[in-house]
Each structure stands twice: as structure tokens, then as C-alpha cells.
Amino acid sequence: MYNQQRRQREESDRISQTKIEQLTPEQEAMMPVYQEKWWKIATSTASLDRSQATEAIQAVYEFMGTEEPDIIFVDSPASAWRHIFLNLSSSLTELKYLRHYISL
Numbered sequence: 001m002y003n004q005q006r007r008q009r010e011e012s013d014r015i016s017q018t019k020i021e022q023l024t025p026e027q028e029a030m031m032p033v034y035q036e037k038w039w040k041i042a043t044s045t046a047s048l049d050r051s052q053a054t055e056a057i058q059a060v061y062e063f064m065g066t067e068e069p070d071i072i073f074v075d076s077p078a079s080a081w082r083h084i085f086l087n088l089s090s091s092l093t094e095l096k097y098l099r100h101y102i103s104l
Contacts, residue, residue, distance in 0.1 A: 008063065009064070009065070053071075054071055057071055
């Protein structure tokens, strides 16, 4: 299993280092379709499927062969800041820095 994961990572690294110099006419024609698709995704206010997101994150870390982090879901960016401020900041310096960016 380790060798298979290593080969997959090496193949992925090789593919990601391939530079595209020019788009084909078909790729050019698809640009508006992908722009619209990703704009809808980026501006969506739909709820996140937390189990699907968790599975995707776990799969990425397994593929990379690294330990997966604790996965924490929050309801908003403000909730994320509060969580960081209240639960993850371990030093006074970090707390002073974060206090500048969030008001609780």
C-alpha cells in the first residue's frame, strides 16, 4: 500500500509540474462555463455537507501520507475567529494579536 501511495504522489507531482503553454479552442470555448460554475460555488450560501467534507479532507491527508488534523466546523467566519481565540491560542502574544482582529 505504501508503494502504491508513493507512486500516486510521484505521478501527481509530475502532472502538477506540467506547464500548459496554450489552451485548445475547445478549452477556450469552455472558459465561460467553468467561470460560471466556480462563481456559483464561490458565492453559494448553501450549507456544507459536513460528512462529505470530512471524508474529502481525510482522503487528501491519506493520499499525502500525513496525519490528518482535527476537523472543526463552525457556522461563520466570526465563529471561526472566536474558536481560535478561545480554544487554540496558547500564548499571550497570540491572544494580543488576535484581539486586534476580533471583538468578542
